[in-house]
Amino acid sequence: MKVRLIFVAALSAFVLPMSLSAQGIADLVNPDDIMLRKPQPDVAEQKAREEAAAKAAAEKAAAEQKAREEAAAKAAAEKEAAERKARDEAAAAERKAREDAEALARLREQVAAARKAREAAEAKAAADRQAADAAIEQAQKAERAKVAAERKAERLANPDPDERPQPPKKTKLEAPEQGADVTASDVKVIQPLRKPKKELTGRAAVITADRTDYDRKEGVILFDRNVYVDDEQYQMHADRLFVFLDGTNELKRIVALGNVAITNELKTAACGKAVYNRTAQRIVMYAENDTNLAMLCDAGTKKGEESEVKGKKITYWLDSGMATVEGVVVTLPGMKGGASPKDLFNAKPHKNPKADDGAGN
Amino acid sequence: MKKFISILAALAAFGVGAFESEKWLAERGDDSDVLRLRKAYADCTKKINEKLEAPAENVSIPIESFSNGTVKSRVTAARAHVFADSGYIWGEEIRVEQYREDGSVYASLTAENCIVDRKTKSGWVAGAAQMVYGDASVKGRGIYFSLEREFIKIFSQSEIRAGHSRLDVGGLVK
Numbered sequence: 001m002k003v004r005l006i007f008v009a010a011l012s013a014f015v016l017p018m019s020l021s022a023q024g025i026a027d028l029v030n031p032d033d034i035m036l037r038k039p040q041p042d043v044a045e046q047k048a049r050e051e052a053a054a055k056a057a058a059e060k061a062a063a064e065q066k067a068r069e070e071a072a073a074k075a076a077a078e079k080e081a082a083e084r085k086a087r088d089e090a091a092a093a094e095r096k097a098r099e100d101a102e103a104l105a106r107l108r109e110q111v112a113a114a115r116k117a118r119e120a121a122e123a124k125a126a127a128d129r130q131a132a133d134a135a136i137e138q139a140q141k142a143e144r145a146k147v148a149a150e151r152k153a154e155r156l157a158n159p160d161p162d163e164r165p166q167p168p169k170k171t172k173l174e175a176p177e178q179g180a181d182v183t184a185s186d187v188k189v190i191q192p193l194r195k196p197k198k199e200l201t202g203r204a205a206v207i208t209a210d211r212t213d214y215d216r217k218e219g220v221i222l223f224d225r226n227v228y229v230d231d232e233q234y235q236m237h238a239d240r241l242f243v244f245l246d247g248t249n250e251l252k253r254i255v256a257l258g259n260v261a262i263t264n265e266l267k268t269a270a271c272g273k274a275v276y277n278r279t280a281q282r283i284v285m286y287a288e289n290d291t292n293l294a295m296l297c298d299a300g301t302k303k304g305e306e307s308e309v310k311g312k313k314i315t316y317w318l319d320s321g322m323a324t325v326e327g328v329v330v331t332l333p334g335m336k337g338g339a340s341p342k343d344l345f346n347a348k349p350h351k352n353p354k355a356d357d358g359a360g361n
Numbered sequence: 362m363k364k365f366i367s368i369l370a371a372l373a374a375f376g377v378g379a380f381e382s383e384k385w386l387a388e389r390g391d392d393s394d395v396l397r398l399r400k401a402y403a404d405c406t407k408k409i410n411e412k413l414e415a416p417a418e419n420v421s422i423p424i425e426s427f428s429n430g431t432v433k434s435r436v437t438a439a440r441a442h443v444f445a446d447s448g449y450i451w452g453e454e455i456r457v458e459q460y461r462e463d464g465s466v467y468a469s470l471t472a473e474n475c476i477v478d479r480k481t482k483s484g485w486v487a488g489a490a491q492m493v494y495g496d497a498s499v500k501g502r503g504i505y506f507s508l509e510r511e512f513i514k515i516f517s518q519s520e521i522r523a524g525h526s527r528l529d530v531g532g533l534v535k
Binding site: 217 | 382385389410488489495496497499501510511512514515516517518519520521522523
């Protein structure tokens with residue numbers, strides 16, 4: 001305050017004498033008034049302060065606004081990301097569920113189709129068997145009637161019983177001793193030339209396996225693990241199956257390995273390895289080992305006609321129906337369990353005379 | 362000596378033409394390319410799901426050609442993502458066709474989805490696929506194929522329907 005008063009006094013002393021007379025100054029300026037007058041506020045400073053305050057407030061508001069906006073944007077981005085993630089997860093789950101459902105449906109269809117096919121095949125096989133049995137029975141009946149008629153005619157033509165022609169005596173086979181299997185090497189056995197009665201529809205063979213490799217350049221197809229061949233004429237199981245094709249992709253050779261089993265209504269074959277050569281029309285079956293021999297079994301046309309051949313190596317010619325067996329064990333029709341070597345040549349198990357001629361050769 | 366050399370030459374000539382099962386099985390056992398494609402399939406699927414890009418539709422891409430310029434094999438897909446950097450084609454409702462030189466189709470593969478590597482001309486089908494080759498048809502799940510090596514591996518549920526060139530060993534049990 002003191003400083004201000006001094007400043008005002010000095011100003012008065014300097015400025016006023018220049019414009020006012022001494023009287024005027026005396027009239028106008030009272031030192032007491034000067035002493036009592038309140039100090040005037042500094043306008044520029046005040047304005048600057050206000051401006052600074054306003055600026056600070058504006059900056060603060062802007063910063064707050066910016067922070068709010070950033071927080072809002074971040075929250076929106078996070079929300080969007082979460083929603084997107086949820087969408088993706090939902091889409092993935094939906095896709096997986098759809099795939100699972102489709103896979104299940106496919107599996108069901110396959111199972112149903114397989115069951116239906118098996119049932120149809122069984123029904124057809126049963127019908128075929130019945131038809132074959134009926135046909136055989138009818139043929140036998142006709143044969144018996146024919147023989148009876150011939151005998152009657154003979155009797156009528158020649159009443160003297162001693163001069164009548166006698167029917168050929170049947171060869172009686174004696175049962176071998178228990179466990180007395182017959183073995184020989186390089187024994188030729190003629191298999192009956194029996195054909196299946198059923199008509200073939202020409203349906204495609206279906207081969208299934210766990211894994212398959214096809215090499216077109218080499219012409220090799222490998223079916224691996226749980227191999228099953230379902231052909232119209234036969235079914236085959238094996239652990240592994242090689243199919244070799246020639247240059248024109250025609251079948252050349254098949255090699256089945258491990259637990260090989262080939263079967264149909266009339267025959268069954270089992271071995272450790274089987275090799276089929278198409279050109280030679282020949283199948284060679286090898287024993288798994290010394291105890292598990294290769295086996296070819298004929299079910300016969302009726303009960304009691306089963307025959308079985310076992311050996312270390314069985315070669316079967318498809319065109320002639322002839323088989324060569326090495327390291328052989330043979331069971332003749334109706335004699336499952338073994339027979340003597342002599343019986344191989346004495347027995348006439350089949351009516352087909354051609355078969356007997358072949359045995360002689 | 363001369364006779365011995367001629368026998369050796371004959372044996373060597375036979376060996377060249379004969380099928381070497383051990384070598385073949387060893388090569389068949391090498392699944393490194395299969396594993397590479399399976400990984401690529403998973404990576405591509407992940408990328409597609411992350412980007413959520415719309416696939417190209419009704420795509421047809423030739424893979425290899427004959428020397429005269431005609432297409433030897435082609436990939437067509439209802440929807441496909443083409444990865445230009447890696448050369449992979451990831452397709453849905455895909456069909457891979459192989460042609461003869463006269464332009465006729467001799468083999469085709471159809472699958473729900475599949476990845477094809479244009480560089481190695483090989484592919485992997487994770488799900489189910491069906492192939493038709495002549496009058497034979499092949500089905501399976503998890504299928505690897507190499508167009509260049511003419512090799513197919515079916516890893517699960519393989520089923521082949523043979524046509525006229527059937528496995529006629531049925532004579533054994535006729």
